[in-house]
Amino acid sequence: MMPNRRRENAIIGLGVIALAQVRSRKRKNFWIKNCLLNHDEECPMPLLPELQENNPDDFRNYLHMTDACFHQLFALLSPYIKKRDTCMRTAIPAEQRLIATLRYLATGRSLQDLKSTTGISPQALGLIIPETCSAIIQVLQKDYIPFPSNPQQWQDVAAQFQHQWDFPNCGGAIAGKHIRIVPPPNSGSDYLNYKGFCSIVMLAVVSATYEFLFLDVGKNGCNSDGGAIMQTEFYKRLQNGSLNLPPAEENVEGLNFVFVADEAFALGENILKPFPMRNLTPEQRIYNYRLSRARRVVENAFGIFSSRFRLFLTPINLAVYKLNHVVLCCCILHNFLLRNSSSYLASVSTDEDPAVSGPAEEAASRPSVGVMTGLEPGHAELPSQDAHDIQQKYLEYFVGKGAVPWQEIVADYLI
Template sequence: MGLLKELRERNPGDFKNYLRMSDSSFNTLLQAVAPQISKQDTCMRQAIPAEQRLIATLRYLATGRSFEDLKFSAGISAQALGRIIPETCNAIVEALNAEYLKFPSTEVEWKAVAKQFEDYWNFPNCLGAIDGKHVRIQPPSSSGSYYFNYKGYFSIVLLAIVNAKYEFLMVDVGKNGRVSDGGAMEQTLFYQQLKNDQLHLPPNSDSREGMNYVFVADEAFALHKHVLKPFPQKNCQLKEEFTIIGIMAY
């Protein structure tokens, strides 16, 4: 706590690197979750403060270190961290979900996302950008190569959809690192609803030129009537190269 206080006052850049967020963001998050994670002191001992609980959780999420390793910097036993970190993560989700992560559920909301893409990026009929990120982890014991990815380290896959302002619309995290981004998406509720036409997307008649509303993705994802991906760069024909250049110029 003393080190963090010094970083906050003298080295804001190091503070941000330590917790992966700025001082102001940390204070906002602490204010939101403190009512849910604060505990009462007892006659036997003082409760661990909400600020210390949040710091330990953010540091764990930022580094993926084991509880045994984290206990030295957090000043909290590994057994207590095993209770505190899941509890704090749940509190973060409950406190922020309604305001900061709202998945569109109506045609009107999807059209607002599409308009934002057209206004910001001159890209019509776009409902979101999809991509995955490998988050490095310490693999569970006896898991073998289950979490070992093609990049050469152990990870879980964070799959996200963002709007034109880089704001998250949907996040799915936890698939093992051996799964590709496309494979991870196929295991999500989002993809099942997409395949079954349950996302309440606007009809083509409401779009520019009567085209499909689409999510944009890279080559790792499967093509779908509502998922737009580039031509594979390998063995790309001249006609396709000009098509790609034309889309980028547009």
Template sequence: MSMWAKRRLAIEILEHIIELEENQPKKRRRRCWCKPCPQPKENPSPPGPKTEITESSPEDFRNHLGMSEESFRNLLAVVKPLIEKKDTVMRASIPAEQRLAATLRFLATGRSLQELKTSTSISVPALSSIIPETCEAIVGALRDGYLKFPKNPREWRNVADDFETLWQFPNCGGALDGKHIRISKPPNSGSRYYNYKGFCSIILVAVVNANYQFLMVDVGKNGCASGGGGVLEQTKFHQLLQSNDLNLPTREDTKQNLNFVFIGDEAFPLHKHLLKPFPQRQLNKERKILNYRLSRARRVAENAFGIMAHRFRIFHTPINLLPEKIDKVVVACCVLHNYLLHHDPHTYSPASMMDLEDIKNHEMVHGEWREDSDMITPLQPLCARGVCDDAIRSREQYAEYFNGIGSVSWQDAML
């Protein structure tokens, strides 16, 4: 074979190889769970919650994650075993510290996942999985210590003692309240979550103690069930109340032998163990006193919801997750609310945050959370319906008590 023939053959083979390579299917580029942050080559620091925080500024840390660094470290210590993942041969796992920081950042700011991925260096699909998982872990780790529902008469009396000491309301097991939590409309849900205020929501019902802490939370009812009576009937709390399985103190163990009660607003039904205000059209002086004393004690529930929504800005925007994931997020916020009231009370809920009564000037001083009160949507007032005689008699007895032996010196002036 001549030299020119050999060259022509070599060129044809090379062209064939190039053609084969061009026709090969392109490999799909792998997506990363976590984008690598630019780090110095020497002594790189592990990724963590300080991505946007100046290490020397505690205030920046608190604004970034909604809690002090000490509270964050204590929380991480109990949650880490539940959220830590193992590295694989394919990739390194996202550290537990970064998972917790991303979740707290989501709760504290209400940012979308698309915005959050920039500051956390975590992809949107990973965040949509990490946040509900971490919220569930927070509830699992803290529920027994920070969301304790009384189970016997002695524990109920401890709750009632606080109400009498702080709010001069005896025999009270808690303030009952419910709010609408804004959500993005779930796919193919029709009007299932559409409430009386004109937006999609799920409902949070809670019992709050005298110290603004949640004793019981029930979340997930569809927003279309706007009336407090219908919502309450679907909760486990109501089932236990109706069947007398709450183990409440008996009349023999209460002050002035009055019924042991919970207190609520007009959205809830009157019950022998649930007090609500007298209707406006039926008021006289004695009933106005009862309404004032009841609303004064019940204000702890309004403040608990208000402080939580003020600190966790996720409640200021429709939560764009699936409903089952939203339930975990909301319960986690309630548990963190109790946790921070215990560990970081002076910064999480200073005195200026709560409603206060100026007894000398006979006026109410509204707390800072009321600046955002339009984000807290109450349940629809309950239409009047048949009430048992025991419930009516119980409310009249409390009105008699607050106008007699249970009166306080300033109540007439505050009307």
């Protein structure tokens, strides 16, 4: 009898403790705050229509996007982000979902901070923003990240480089940047880069008109430029010949079709890099200048990108899989705005002829180190003799048939 009574007393005691713990829990006074429940009436978003109508400059500053571009984007996305009302509450309108997402991308403000200006809870914003970014990718990626798939499309890209930057047979400029992140729990030093902060790597191929042609996002920040590109699908296809690049006999002067890069990448039969900056001959200085002039489009593209989407100026506190979608979404929006907003490049210098502006202005238009940190130069493998021969052929072309009148003056001024 005694063991049974002790067992009963123990059970009763555990029940009393459990009941006390339940009663001690703080009860929620309400399911949702009134200011969030009535967000249509009590948040600043209803002021946006007035800004659109009477103060277009203020509206553009709010979203970093013109009214026309916003309505064009909303018309495309509305069917994909609209939600149904339920018996519990009305759905957040599709327009407010898009505005909240664009405001987050444009400012990088915390979700808690955005609550005050959108009237949407941080918990809801944490779902709305990735969902809207995924919808933008789904709707726009095919048309606005136009990675070439056949020789003619590559030749179209090369024609832009020839016209804009006097560089023949060029399929794009390659570079990578570190995107600051708040590291995932228990990640150790996996995301710690050579600058001492945690990041993921964004590697891009950019056209002559600053559009992103190819993107790879998500590699750990400890990778160098060369190490990052070797892990991408682009590099694998470049190596196995499945990019469908134009054959040399169809190119200017029978030269290889190439991509321009900086010192961090390995010289290859389809990747050109500058000569080392020591004991340069006059011809090598001209080659370096001409290559740098074409390659700077990728640095300018990153500068425009980070200026428009200021989210990338602060550490981003999102799960890595969500962050990959956010980065890709911003790149798609970058290309969308390039094509549809005449004011998007208003502050960017695109001098084509330094003979008109002078070498000092040409030097001033060269990209400086931006707020997005570049990748660390890696220890690349020794290039083949064929790669050296192709580099030499381009040098001979730039000082011969492909020379431009101002190149000697500018090359001497810059180097």
